[in-house]
Amino acid sequence: MLSSEGLLALYLCISNDKISDTMKRLTIIYWLTTVMFSLWMLGNAYAYLTSEEARRLCAHFGFPDYFRVELAVAKLIGVPVLVLPWLKGRIKEWAYAGFVITVISGFFAHLASGDSVRDSASALLALVFALISYASYHRLQVASSITKSINTGSLTTIV
Structure with missing residues (x-):
């Protein structure tokens, strides 16, 4: 991984049009x-709260019925x-972490309950x-931070 100075040097070598396009x-x-x-x-959360099929699926996985409601509420939050x-930092990190854990757990719940890989x-x-959302979010944060530093002239002390 490049240091912040390396990223800065790389960034400064790119034209403003290229930066804008990126x-x-x-x-x-x-x-x-x-x-x-x-x-x-959101569709999953709605289904968890309203669909009889979602209730059956949670039972198929061996989950208690209240867990389906907890998952729906967590997704709605x-x-x-x-x-x-405007929500940034740790709260967004925790949301991504929660969704990734939920999705991976859902995949393994399908497999563990006998569903095929195709169904999972x-x-x-x-x-x-x-x-992809998570990675692009972080790339945007870095690019935005560097752009802001260049525009305010605060990078001249580093270079």
């Missing part, structure tokens, strides 16, 4: 994957944390969306 691309990737993942989790741009694959797809 930021736009990262922003699109972030919002696309975050919104898709969030809608998926976590989605706004991911989507609201939707959990892996959700994991891919969550990981």
Whole structure:
């Protein structure tokens, strides 16, 4: 991994147009994957609370019925944390961690209850969306921080 000075040197070698294009691309990737993942989790939460099929599925996994409601509430709390741009830092990290644990656990719950890998694959797809959202979020944070430092002239002391 590059040091902050190395990242800065690399950043300074890139033209402003390239930086702007990269930021736009990262922003699109972030919002696309975050919104898709969030809608998926909201759909799951709604199903957990209203669907008889979700109740049967939780029983199939061997989970108590209240766990289905707990998962729904956690997802309903976590989605706004991911989507609201002014929520940053540890709370967003915890939301991502909770979703990743939930999705991975769902995949293994399917397998452990005898479902095929094909029937369990939707959990892996959700994991891919969550990981891309997470990675692009962090890349945007770094790029934004460097851009802000360059624009304010605070990087001149490092270079």
